[in-house]
Amino acid sequence: MPISLKQEHLKRRIRRLINDLFVPEVEDRRRAAKELAKIGAPVKSGVPALVQALKDNDSEVRCSTTKALGNLRNTSEPVLQGLLILLKDKNYRVRLCAAEALGNLGNPSEDVLKELPILLEDEDFRVRLYAAEALSKLGHISQPVVETLLTLLEYEGSIDVEYSDSESTCLHAAEALVNLGNTSPPVLQTLLRFLNSYYIYSLPAAKVLVNLGNTSKPVLQRLLALLKEEDSSVRLDAAKVLINSGNTSKAVLQALLALLDDEDSEIYCYVMDALGELCNTSDSVLQTLLTLLDDEDLGVRLNAAEVLVNSGNSSESVLQTLLELMEDEEAWLRLNAAEVLVSSGNSSESVLQTLLALLEYGDSEVCDEAARVLEKLRNFSKNI
Numbered sequence: 001m002p003i004s005l006k007q008e009h010l011k012r013r014i015r016r017l018i019n020d021l022f023v024p025e026v027e028d029r030r031r032a033a034k035e036l037a038k039i040g041a042p043v044k045s046g047v048p049a050l051v052q053a054l055k056d057n058d059s060e061v062r063c064s065t066t067k068a069l070g071n072l073r074n075t076s077e078p079v080l081q082g083l084l085i086l087l088k089d090k091n092y093r094v095r096l097c098a099a100e101a102l103g104n105l106g107n108p109s110e111d112v113l114k115e116l117p118i119l120l121e122d123e124d125f126r127v128r129l130y131a132a133e134a135l136s137k138l139g140h141i142s143q144p145v146v147e148t149l150l151t152l153l154e155y156e157g158s159i160d161v162e163y164s165d166s167e168s169t170c171l172h173a174a175e176a177l178v179n180l181g182n183t184s185p186p187v188l189q190t191l192l193r194f195l196n197s198y199y200i201y202s203l204p205a206a207k208v209l210v211n212l213g214n215t216s217k218p219v220l221q222r223l224l225a226l227l228k229e230e231d232s233s234v235r236l237d238a239a240k241v242l243i244n245s246g247n248t249s250k251a252v253l254q255a256l257l258a259l260l261d262d263e264d265s266e267i268y269c270y271v272m273d274a275l276g277e278l279c280n281t282s283d284s285v286l287q288t289l290l291t292l293l294d295d296e297d298l299g300v301r302l303n304a305a306e307v308l309v310n311s312g313n314s315s316e317s318v319l320q321t322l323l324e325l326m327e328d329e330e331a332w333l334r335l336n337a338a339e340v341l342v343s344s345g346n347s348s349e350s351v352l353q354t355l356l357a358l359l360e361y362g363d364s365e366v367c368d369e370a371a372r373v374l375e376k377l378r379n380f381s382k383n384i
Contacts, residue, residue, distance in 0.1 A: 010042055018046045021053045021061070029056060033064035040071045047074050054082040059091040066094070070101030080109060087115050095119065096130040103134025113140055120148045125155055125169060133176050141180055149173045149180075153190050167194070171201050178208055188214075195222045199234050202226070207241045215245045224255050232264040239267065243274045248285045254292065257303040276311040286313070293321045298333060301325065306340045314344045322346075326354045331366050334358065339373045347377055 017039075020032035033053065036043050043050070050072075053065045066086060069079055083105075086098035099119055102112055116138075119131035132148045135141070152173035155166050174190040177183075194205035195218055202222055209219050223245070226238035239259055242252060259271045278285040292304040302325055308318045322344075325337035338354045355377065358370035 010039075014039065014043055014046060018049045021049060021056075021065075026058050026061070029053075029058065030060045030064065033061045033068065037064050037068040037071065039068075041073075043068060044072050044074065047072065047076070047079065051078050051082045054086060059089070059094050062086060062089065062091070062094045063097040066097040066101045070097075070104040073105060075105050075107035075109075079105070080107060080112065084111055084115050087119060092122075092124040092127050095122065095124070096127045099127065099130045099134045103130075103137040106138065108138040108140060112138065116140075117142070117144060120144050125152060128152065129169060129172055129176075133172075136176060136180055146177070146180065146182065149177050149182075150186060153177075153186055167197060167201050170194075171205060175204065175208055178212065183212060188212075192218065195219065199226055199229055199231070203234060203237055203241070207237075210241050210245045215247050220245070220247060220252065224251070227255050227259060232262070232267060235259065235262065236264070236267050236270060239271055239274075243278075248278065248282060248288065250288055250291070253285065253288050254295070254297075254300055257292065257300050257307070260303040260306065261299060272307065272310060275307045279307060279311040279313070290315075290317060293317055298325060298328060298330075302333060302336055302340070305337075309340050309344045314346075319344065319346065323350065326350065331358060331361050331363065335366060335369055335373065339376070342373055342377045352377065 014036070017032040017036050020028050021036075023029060033056075036046065036050070047069070050065050050069050054062055054069075056062050056065070066083060069083065072079075080102070083098045083102050086094050087102075089095050089098065099116060102116060113135075116131055116135050117140075119127050120135075122128050122131065128148055129152055132145045132152075135145050150173075153170055155169045155173075170190055171194055174187050174194075177187045178191075188209075191205045191209050194201045195209075196202070197205075203226055206219050206223050206226075209216075210223075220242075223238050223242050227235055227242075229235055229238070239256060242256065245252075253275075256271050256275060259267050262268055262271075275285075275289075279289060280286075286308075289304045289308055293301055293308075295301050295304070301321055305318050305321050305325075308315075309322075319341070322337045322341050326334050326341070328334055328337075334354055335358055338351050338358075341348075341351050352374075355370050355374045359367055359374070361367055361370070
């Protein structure tokens with residue numbers, strides 16, 4: 001679809017959603033508000049309608065509408081006044097959404113800086129947290145803001161609050177304090193404590209610690225464990241944090257090389273590119289990869305060779321490793337070794353014979369892949 005048609009389609013959709021903000025059915029209003037919040041900047045023409053929708057009698061509609069306005073960077077007086085009124089809303093979610101929106105808008109007006117600090121004393125811990133974060137975003141880093149966040153580091157939940165999430169609150173507060181430049185012992189201890197928690201907490205905690213220069217054994221061990229999580233997005237993010245850590249030990253490189261066998265192609269591409277870049281810029285990484293050509297794990301040897309070939313290193317030791325792997329009893333290992341050799345420009349008789357033999361293998365998937373690599377080989381060599 002041409003860009004102009006896509007834009008026109010989006011405009012029509014936005015107009016429909018804005019109209020739905022005022023229909024009698026509450027579910028339709030909720031849906032419209034949520035979708036408008038997701039769309040973001042293109043909704044700027046609907047600001048007047050969004051400001052009006054802030055007065056909806058349904059708290060979910062009010063909350064989603066504040067998010068939509070917070071994404072638009074519109075700091076006009078009607079927007080600010082509409083959000084300021086919601087700081088006193090009876091629903092805690094609406095209050096925290098309004099605080100977050102005001103922080104995102106980035107306008108530290110006199111009225112905003114007068115009303116937001118009041119929420120630091122809110123009865124709901126989540127509202128206090130969002131108010132402190134909003135004020136810090138606005139550059140209002142007062143002692144009450146810091147004290148609020150430090151207090152929330154030790155929050156243990158409340159039996160009076162439904163779905164109280166003390167872990168999320170403590171981690172959120174620690175991240176906010178780090179963003180303010182506060183790396184005091186209580187903050188670091190909180191982050192380290194989360195390393196032993198579920199991945200939705202341990203991964204962001206490890207990321208913050210790495211960004212602070214902490215690549216201690218507990219941090220690295222947790223990241224290595226996260227590379228084996230079932231969720232592919234967690235594996236990818238853990239790999240990114242590990243690479244950013246600058247740790248290129250043999251254990252880390254072995255773990256990253258194992259990801260080249262990951263079923264998620266995005267993980268394969270990222271790790272391959274990252275290791276290739278490290279190989280070309282770090283002599284220690286290059287030497288470690290060359291050492292791993294003799295690893296007892298044949299998969300590690302193959303992946304190390306592939307990284308080296310892709311980074312332009314087709315030395316005798318690399319090629320010899322691949323030739324040896326082409327003689328393994330495992331068909332997929334022979335096939336992959338042959339493909340890496342083809343990529344290196346090797347069109348020798350042994351490579352050709354290995355691929356021809358795989359065309360007659362009992363597994364149709366292996367046969368199909370062998371045919372594909374043979375076609376690739378024919379493109380490289382006019383003699384085949």
